[in-house]
Every structure is written in structure tokens, then in C-alpha cells.
Amino acid sequence: PADARGYLFSSNDMGVTWSQAAGPTDLPDSPAYSVYPVGFDARGRLYVLVGSSAAAIGRAYGVLARSEDGGKTWKKMGDPVANWGGALDVNSFVATRQGALLVSARNDGPAGTITSPVGGIYRSADDGVSWTLAKSSVALVPAGSSSKEDYIRKLLQDFSDVLYALTSKGHLYRSEDEGATWTLAASSMTVGTAGWDVVLGPKNSLLLLPGVFGKDAVLKSTDRGATWTSLVSTTAMGGYLSFNVNFIHTRQDGVMFAAGTRTSPAGEVFWTSKDGGTTWTVAATTVTLGFA
Numbered sequence: 001p002a003d004a005r006g007y008l009f010s011s012n013d014m015g016v017t018w019s020q021a022a023g024p025t026d027l028p029d030s031p032a033y034s035v036y037p038v039g040f041d042a043r044g045r046l047y048v049l050v051g052s053s054a055a056a057i058g059r060a061y062g063v064l065a066r067s068e069d070g071g072k073t074w075k076k077m078g079d080p081v082a083n084w085g086g087a088l089d090v091n092s093f094v095a096t097r098q099g100a101l102l103v104s105a106r107n108d109g110p111a112g113t114i115t116s117p118v119g120g121i122y123r124s125a126d127d128g129v130s131w132t133l134a135k136s137s138v139a140l141v142p143a144g145s146s147s148k149e150d151y152i153r154k155l156l157q158d159f160s161d162v163l164y165a166l167t168s169k170g171h172l173y174r175s176e177d178e179g180a181t182w183t184l185a186a187s188s189m190t191v192g193t194a195g196w197d198v199v200l201g202p203k204n205s206l207l208l209l210p211g212v213f214g215k216d217a218v219l220k221s222t223d224r225g226a227t228w229t230s231l232v233s234t235t236a237m238g239g240y241l242s243f244n245v246n247f248i249h250t251r252q253d254g255v256m257f258a259a260g261t262r263t264s265p266a267g268e269v270f271w272t273s274k275d276g277g278t279t280w281t282v283a284a285t286t287v288t289l290g291f292a
Contacts (some may be wrong), residue, residue, distance in 0.1 A: 008022040008023075008037070021072075022035070022071045022072075026074065027048070027074050028074055036051075038092075039095065041095035041099075046066065046067045047066050047077070048064075048074075049065075050065050064076070064090065084119065085122075089119075090103050090105045091105070092153065092155040098178055099125075100179055102134070102155055103121075105119045105122060106119035106152075120135045120152070121155070125178075125180075134175075134182065135173065152166070152168075153167060153168050154197055158206070162176055162224060163175040163176075164198060164225065165182065166208075172184075172186040174224060196209045202254055203222070206220070207219070207231065209247075218245050245258050247260070255272065256273040256276070256277055257271070258273070267285050270284040
């Protein structure tokens with residue numbers, strides 16, 4: 001985890017104790033005012049997105065940095081001006097198992113002020129030395145759509161090494177060549193809903209979290225995004241008529257965990273499922289956890 005002052009902490013005992021791995025002046029573009037861990041690559045190297053407080057830069061998560069020694073030292077791997085066409089806000093990152101690095105970056109500025117948005121999916125095939133634009137923000141808008149721009153909310157690689165990119169407008173793109181080329185897998189998820197997050201589910205399926213209140217709190221696809229069915233319904237989640245799911249995770253043994261919000265009775269809920277999402281059990285609520 002990190003905090004708004006750019007500190008990174010690590011734990012070697014499953015979270016019992018924590019120590020500082022990096023401070024604001026240890027990271028590229030210091031002093032850092034924010035740092036967001038984004039994952040590891042196949043060689044165990046840690047990647048973070050760093051935000052600078054410099055007024056001339058004015059970005060949130062803009063610099064990609066990597067550590068090969070547990071956070072003691074850091075190397076800048078990508079910069080928005082030098083590598084990503086001036087796209088200052090990096091939304092997602094993935095290191096493929098084959099070695100390619102991909103980031104989704106954008107620069108949309110204050111609402112309504114950008115006429116030519118920059119950014120898209122940037123790819124490096126040489127360990128971050130150089131980057132190419134694999135899919136531009138403009139190209140993310142499918143033909144016939146009324147939207148003028150879109151951006152990638154999430155990059156994801158499944159267990160068969162297929163890459164997915166979910167956009168803010170609910171379009172899903174797929175790549176089978178480590179992100180070099182992209183094809184539209186689903187437009188507005190083919191069910192008329194926007195996408196908030198997409199994660200891996202049981203048996204390499206895709207799970208979509210629309211991020212809206214309603215009966216289709218989680219959608220599932222078993223054909224690489226071509227078709228979608230409702231995995232989580234009001235009945236499965238205990239009959240709550242208005243709720244959403246904002247987090248879902250599938251353990252290696254198939255047990256699923258979900259967290260979300262319900263409106264009646266109001267509060268946060270934590271569910272578990274042991275049958276692939278067919279039935280769900282309330283494991284905890286804000287009341288039982290003592291937060292209500």
C-alpha cells in the first residue's frame with residue numbers, strides 16, 4: 001500500500017508488520033506525492049506508478065517505475081511526455097508473461113476542453129527502452145458510436161495469455177499478440193451496460209463489474225467476451241433489490257469473494273461463493289464488522 005505523500009510500505013509476514021520500502025525522495029520524479037503499486041512481472045520485479053507534485057508536470061499517476069531489489073532502488077521505465085505522447089494520466093499497466101509491457105494513458109484535461117484527446121494503449125517490447133502506440137484513444141471509439149472519445153479503464157491478461165482492455169464506455173478489446181494489435185470483442189458489453197472493472201473468474205472466464213445498482217451486478221463471459229450472462233442476481237445476493245458489486249476475486253481453489261454496496265438495508269456487504277457464483281452467502285457487513 002501507499003499514501004498520498006508517496007510512501008511505499010512492504011510486509012514479509014502476511015501483513016502482520018510493515019516497513020517503509022520507499023519514500024517521496026526515493027522514487028523517480030521526486031518528490032513524489034502519490035505512488036500506486038500496479039504489480040509484478042514474470043521475473044518478480046515490482047512496478048509502481050508515481051505522481052509528481054511539480055506544477056509544471058501536473059499529473060496524477062504519470063511515471064512508471066520499477067524496482068528489482070524489493071523497493072530499495074528504482075528505475076524510471078516510462079514517462080508521459082517522453083514515451084506516451086503527452087498523456088499524463090496512466091490508468092492501468094500489465095506486464096505480460098512473455099515480457100511485453102503495456103500501459104493505458106490519457107490526457108483529457110478539464111471537462112469539455114479537449115478537442116483532440118491524446119493517449120491510448122502504449123506498448124514496449126524491449127523492457128521499457130522504447131514505446132509505441134498500439135491503440136489510440138480515438139480508435140477506441142467503435143464505428144457508429146455517439147462518443148467522441150474513450151479511454152482504457154483496465155488492462156488484463158488471462159491464463160491463456162490473451163490480453164483485454166476495458167474502456168470507460170463499456171467496450172472490450174482483445175489482443176492475442178501481446179498487445180501489438182487489438183480487435184473489438186464486445187461493444188457496450190453487448191448488454192447495454194458500461195464497464196467499471198473486468199477481472200478473471202473461474203476456469204479463465206471473464207467477470208465484468210458494471211459499477212451500477214441493479215440486478216446484473218456481475219456479468220460473466222466464457223467465450224473471450226463475445227457473449228455475456230448475468231452471474232450475480234438479486235436472488236443470489238440475498239434478495240437485495242438495489243446493490244452493486246465493486247470488487248470480486250476468485251481464489252485458486254475456486255472460492256469466490258465479492259464486496260459491494262446495498263441500499264436497503266444500507267451498508268457495505270462482503271459475500272462468498274463456493275459454487276462458481278451460483279449461490280452466495282453474506283460473510284460480513286458494515287454492521288457485523290462494527291463500522292455502522
